[in-house]
Amino acid sequence: MPGTSTTPPIVAIVGPTASGKTSLSLDLAEALGGEVVNTDAMQVYRGMDIGTAKLPLAERRGIPHHLLDTLDVRDPATVAEFQGWARAAIGSLRERGVTPVLVGGSALYTRAILDRFEFPGTDPAVRGRLEAELAEVGSPALHARLRELDPVAAERIEVENGRRVVRALEVIEITGAPFSANLPVQEYVDPHTVQLGVAIDREVLDERIAVRVRQMFDDGLLDEVERLLGEGLAEGRTAALAIGYRQAIAVLAGEMSVEDAIERTTVATRQFARRQLAWWRNDPRITWLRHDDPDRVAKALSAIG
Structure with a gap:
């Protein structure tokens, strides 16, 4: 632009x-x-x-x-x-x-x-595993894990928003860095x-x-x-x-x-x-x-x- x-x-x-x-x-x-x-x-x-x-x-x-x-x-x-x-x-x-x-x-x-x-890439295998876990244990459990790994991201993502929680955990696993580190500058x-x-x-x-x-x-x-x-x-x-x-x-x-x-x-x-x-x-x-x-x-x- x-x-x-x-x-x-x-x-x-x-x-x-x-x-x-x-x-x-x-x-x-x-x-x-x-x-x-x-x-x-x-x-x-x-x-x-x-x-x-x-x-x-x-x-x-x-x-x-x-x-x-x-x-x-x-x-x-x-x-x-x-x-x-x-x-x-x-x-x-x-x-x-x-x-x-x-x-x-x-x-x-x-x-x-x-x-x-710039959006981090995605890994279908990691995403699929996390989505299966989401269906099994629910969004609050995954959100609790996100809070341990990246409190800043957890503060900004609703507990019930399983899709975004999964995405944050996926980025953390793929990049080895906090999801919040990949947010806009x-x-x-x-x-x-x-x-x-x-x-x-x-x-x-x-x-x-x-x-x-x-x-x-x-x-x-x-x-x-x-x-x-x-x-x-x-x-x-x-x-x-x-x-x-x-x-x-x-x-x-x-x-x-x-x-x-x-x-x-x-x-x-x-x-x-x-x-x-x-x-x-x-x-x-x-x-x-x-x-x-x-x-x-x-x-x-x-x-x-």
Whole structure:
């Protein structure tokens, strides 16, 4: 993604879930004549709308959005694939003189797109053995092993995300180095890149997450999940891992009450927000803007230059 003085910048909006990234992305896209590129790992899936807080078409202000609704729930997706898709979309927009505005809650995906990040290779034999072990002993057991081998990686990977746990253990075994050593370095692929962070107090964020999760269930998340199960959600190696969807599947299976699902989804989402912040708090390149600052758009535009 080459950058020149006449090439539009790459603008990325980061911050925890429910902090207000979406509205800022729309404001900036309007101000810059830009288009939005989704960097949320789950919003690429068709039909996963309520549980991912996907912005309805009618609320996108006529601004084109890229990398939304591109996969079926059965389709797997890796960070490496997403990196390729996003960089292609960004390159295409900039060739047309359009500013890409990246927004989404997947911190690793955003870093993989913006920064220099070459993915370690894979070994089918090692992967197959670890996946068989995952099926036998479960993700928590493998996550405990990862915590011993690489506490930094374990802190950033959900206990329930068996696919990523297996990948981390595979890389450790293949390379002999911690998985975290293979994460992106803080060096932009293109220097014409600006990261803007949405800052919000933890207490306010926790309350917004609680309200959002309950609203998702009130808006019909269970119906959405029931429909997606008919489309193969349970067999999806990536989509089925989404927070809220796991809990909704348990409700539909009679394994959990709705209130328990709301509580567990709220807790899991808050934990996810903490992990997101862990990715960004040590990145000095980010310009942080208060979520409730009435001048945040002007300050963002100033930072973009």
